[in-house]
Amino acid sequence: MNKNVKISIAVVVALAVIIGGLVILHENAGGRAKGVIITIDTMDNIPNKLTRIVSLDPAATATLYALGAYSDLIAGNSYDTYPPNETLPNVTDYPSMDLEQIFNLSADAVISFDNYSESQISQLLNNGIDYVFLSAGAGVNFSVIERQNTLLGELTGKEANATLINQWMNTSLSTLRSDALSYDKSMYNGTPLRGFYLLSSEGGYWTAGNDTFINSYFEYADIVNIAAPYDTGFYSINPENIANDSPQVIILDDSVNASSLNASGSPFQSSPAVANNKIYTTVNNENMFTEPNFRDIFAIQWIIFVVYGQNPVLPSFPINLTYNPNPNEVI
Amino acid sequence: MHVIGNERLRAFVQRRREMKYAWVGFLFLLLIIVIILSDFIGSVRIPLLNILEIYGSQIPYLSHFVPHNYTSAQEQIIVQLREPEILGGLIIGASLGIGGAAIQSIFRNPISEPYVIGLSSGASLGAVSAIVLGLTFLGIYTQQIMAFVFGLSIVFIVYFLALKEGRIHPTYLLLTGVAISFFISAIVALLLFTNLNLQGEAFFWLLGSLENINWTLLYPVAIVVLIASYVIYLQHRELDAIQMGDMHARSVGVNVERTKRLTIFLVALSVSASVSISGLIGFVGLVMPHLSRMLLGGSNKYVIPVSGILGAMFLICADDIARGIVSGVVIPIGIVTGIIGVPFLLYFMRRLTGGRYEG
Numbered sequence: 228m229n230k231n232v233k234i235s236i237a238v239v240v241a242l243a244v245i246i247g248g249l250v251i252l253h254e255n256a257g258g259r260a261k262g263v264i265i266t267i268d269t270m271d272n273i274p275n276k277l278t279r280i281v282s283l284d285p286a287a288t289a290t291l292y293a294l295g296a297y298s299d300l301i302a303g304n305s306y307d308t309y310p311p312n313e314t315l316p317n318v319t320d321y322p323s324m325d326l327e328q329i330f331n332l333s334a335d336a337v338i339s340f341d342n343y344s345e346s347q348i349s350q351l352l353n354n355g356i357d358y359v360f361l362s363a364g365a366g367v368n369f370s371v372i373e374r375q376n377t378l379l380g381e382l383t384g385k386e387a388n389a390t391l392i393n394q395w396m397n398t399s400l401s402t403l404r405s406d407a408l409s410y411d412k413s414m415y416n417g418t419p420l421r422g423f424y425l426l427s428s429e430g431g432y433w434t435a436g437n438d439t440f441i442n443s444y445f446e447y448a449d450i451v452n453i454a455a456p457y458d459t460g461f462y463s464i465n466p467e468n469i470a471n472d473s474p475q476v477i478i479l480d481d482s483v484n485a486s487s488l489n490a491s492g493s494p495f496q497s498s499p500a501v502a503n504n505k506i507y508t509t510v511n512n513e514n515m516f517t518e519p520n521f522r523d524i525f526a527i528q529w530i531i532f533v534v535y536g537q538n539p540v541l542p543s544f545p546i547n548l549t550y551n552p553n554p555n556e557v558i
Numbered sequence: 559m560h561v562i563g564n565e566r567l568r569a570f571v572q573r574r575r576e577m578k579y580a581w582v583g584f585l586f587l588l589l590i591i592v593i594i595l596s597d598f599i600g601s602v603r604i605p606l607l608n609i610l611e612i613y614g615s616q617i618p619y620l621s622h623f624v625p626h627n628y629t630s631a632q633e634q635i636i637v638q639l640r641e642p643e644i645l646g647g648l649i650i651g652a653s654l655g656i657g658g659a660a661i662q663s664i665f666r667n668p669i670s671e672p673y674v675i676g677l678s679s680g681a682s683l684g685a686v687s688a689i690v691l692g693l694t695f696l697g698i699y700t701q702q703i704m705a706f707v708f709g710l711s712i713v714f715i716v717y718f719l720a721l722k723e724g725r726i727h728p729t730y731l732l733l734t735g736v737a738i739s740f741f742i743s744a745i746v747a748l749l750l751f752t753n754l755n756l757q758g759e760a761f762f763w764l765l766g767s768l769e770n771i772n773w774t775l776l777y778p779v780a781i782v783v784l785i786a787s788y789v790i791y792l793q794h795r796e797l798d799a800i801q802m803g804d805m806h807a808r809s810v811g812v813n814v815e816r817t818k819r820l821t822i823f824l825v826a827l828s829v830s831a832s833v834s835i836s837g838l839i840g841f842v843g844l845v846m847p848h849l850s851r852m853l854l855g856g857s858n859k860y861v862i863p864v865s866g867i868l869g870a871m872f873l874i875c876a877d878d879i880a881r882g883i884v885s886g887v888v889i890p891i892g893i894v895t896g897i898i899g900v901p902f903l904l905y906f907m908r909r910l911t912g913g914r915y916e917g
Contacts, residue, residue, distance in 0.1 A: 320601070326635075327601045327640075328601050328602060346698075346699075350638060
C-alpha cells in the first residue's frame, strides 16, 4: 500500500475518533434538562412557574407588567416602550438575540414574537431555557391575544389577573362595537366607511390584510378594511387595488409622510380620504398598531374618536398600575 | 569550484526551506493566539482565569484536577457559544483559503476562487428555497442541508456541461460556471420576489454569519473539511505541475484530468459544507492564496496550508470585529471581510512586493 494512502487512512481514523469523542463530550455538556417550546397551542404542557424571563417581545413586556409579573422579567429588548423608564438590560442583538447575555442572566425562558433562527432557538433549548413563541403575524385577533394573556398568566402564576384582563377586554370590545354601530354615518351615505392602514411605503404599500389584529380594529370600529379581501397578514398591496377601492379613511403609521399621499402618481391621490383630509397618523400610540396585546383596545377607541368624533367610555382597567396603559389619556 | 557552487546552492535552498517552515510555524502560532484571544471577545466579560479553567475542564482526565470557580453560565457561554463560533471561523476560513489556492492552480487564473464554479449560487438557491418555501422536511437543519446539496449539485452540473471529449478546459469551465451562476441568481431573485416578507432572512444568509454555528452543525462540516483539505494537500505536486500548463503536467507524468476532477470535487465538497452553515462569505477564497504566495512563493506545498491558516485567522478576526464593532448589532461577516480585507490586501501587495506582484 502506498505510504500516502496509509497516512491518509490513519488521519481519517484519528479524526473520526477525536471528533466522535468531542461529539459525546459536548452533547452531554451542561447537564441541564432540555428546554421546551411553548405556544398558546401547547398550554397543557406548561412547565414550572417561570421567574427569570427574558422578553424579546414588547407586547409581552407590557402584558407581563399589567399582569403584575414585571418582577419576573430579568431582561428586555430595544423595542420596549411600556412600561416607560425600563431599566432592564437589553438583550436584542439585531438581527439576532444576544445569547451570551441570556445565558449570563441564567434565564428560565425567552419570550419572542419573531421567528429567530432555528439554530439560536435550539441553543436555548439545549441549555435548558424554554422558548415562548407569541405570534404577531397572520392569524392574531383578539381571541388569540386573550389566549396569550392566559398563557403568560399561567407561566407566571398570575392566572387570576389574566382572567380579569380578558374580562375587561371582552366588555370593552362589546362597548366599542355597539358604540361604533350607533354613530351617525349619514355623512358617509349611511354605509360602513372604507378604511386603509398604511404601515410603510418603503418598497411598496405595506398594509394589514385579513386575519390581522389591525383588521379586527377596523371591524370593531365598523370600518371596512379595503386590504382584507386581497391577502392575509401584513403584505404589500397592489396600488391599483388602493386606487380602485378608494379609501375614505386612512390610518398612517408615524413613519409615513402624510403629504406623500397627495403626490403625483400616488394611488391615494384621488381618494375621498385625501380629498376630505381624513388621514390620521398614529403618533403617541403607534406601538398599539405593531404590538398585539391588551392595549389594542385603546387603538380602537382612538380610531372611533378620530373618525367619528366620539369618545367611547371604556370600563376602567381592572388592575391598579403605576403607569397608565391608555396612551390616549397620557397625551 | 563547481562543488562549492553546488554546496552553496544546496545551503541556500536549505535556508530558504527552513525559512518557509519557520513562516508556517509562526503563522500557525499566530492562529493559536488569535483563537485564544477571540475567546475573550463577547458581550459578557469573563475573567481570564475562568476561561482557562473552562478550557481545562474540557480536557479528559485533566478536568478532575482543574478548579471549578466559574459559573455554569460562563461555561455555557464559552463552550456552547464562543468555541463553536471560533472553531467555525477556523474551519470555514481554512476551507475557503485552501479551496481558493487549489482552484487558482487549476484555472491558472489569479481572479478565480471556489465560488466561480457555481458553488455560491447553488448554495444560495438551496438556502433561499428552504427559507422562502418554508421547507422543513429534513428537520431543523433543512436550510443547511439544502445549501450543501444544491451547492454540490450545481458544481457537478457546471462540470459536466463544461466537459468536452472527456477533458476540461479551464476557460470553458470558468465561463460555464459564470453563466450558470447568473442563471441560478435569477431564480434566487425570482424566489425572493415571490415572498417579500422573507427577503430580510434570506438577505442575512447571503451576507454570511458565524453566529448561528453550534456543535451539531460544526462536527459534520469539520470532518468533511479536514479530510477534503488533507487530500487536496496531498495533490500539491500535481497542482504545481498543472499550474505550469496541462502539457507540462502530462510531460512529468501527472494524470491531469484525474487531478482536476478530484480537486474540483474535494473543493466543492469542502466549501459547500462550509457555506451551508455560514452563508456566503466572499473575499477569503480569492485573496488568501495571493497573500500566501507573496509570503512564501508559488509552491502549493506551502501555498495550500498557509492559505488555510491565513483564511482561518482572517475570518476569526473578521468575526471578532463583526461582533464587537457596534454594541447590540452583529454586522454580517461578509460586509466585514470586504471592508477590512481589501485595504489589508492592497497594503500587503505594496509592502511585500513593491507593487510588482504578478500572481
